[in-house]
Amino acid sequence: EVQLLESGGGLVQPGGSLRLSCAASGFIFSDYAMSWVRQAPGKGLEWVSGISGSGVNTYYADSVKGRFAISRDNSKNTLYLQTNSLRVEDTAVYSCAKDLDGIVGPTGTFDIWGHGTMVIVSS
């Protein structure tokens, strides 16, 4: 079964850091670009960051550029998102998503989603 399982969320103070993980199974992980998408409580979806299948190319939304870093370990079938300098407005459920057939980078076509991990930034 194709599956994505996120972990690493929690409560953090403004300015703090968290490392999110996404464990993939059921498909050849390195063959697909992956992305992180977040959803603030009661709000819509926001693409945060994407990475190529090889991990060489990374992409970021302007709202997180310079603060977040995406990476992947294809030997462990795991995607990561290092979140630094967190702000209250970063509070959201963070989900990882598999690109349907893009390998160089995200296309916005996400056929598999995890259920997400909650990040709460509050003092």
Next chain:
Amino acid sequence: QSALTQPRSVSGSPGQSVTISCTGTNSDLSASDYVSWYQQHPGKAPKLMIYDVSKWPSGVPDRFSGSKSGNTASLTISGLQAEDEADYYCCSYTGGNSFVVFGGGTKLTVL
């Protein structure tokens, strides 16, 4: 503010058809072949319903159809069913600095 504009809500009765629009702020949609639509029920992960403007993923009924004209994409749901009540998001790859953008979402109510 989303780069893609959707109506906040639409509604229809069972058996009817509804169309949800998605308009780009620049020429991003008109230049992109990567337009997708997602359905999200409360507390659930989004589900891919349409990709590459008008293609169906496996398992999605053909009651759902997608199209694009100029800088506006549309999702049409025909033969509305109660289980279609959900939030719907359009999404596009725009390249440039934004890469991937979502619309603000549309809440579909089946009356």
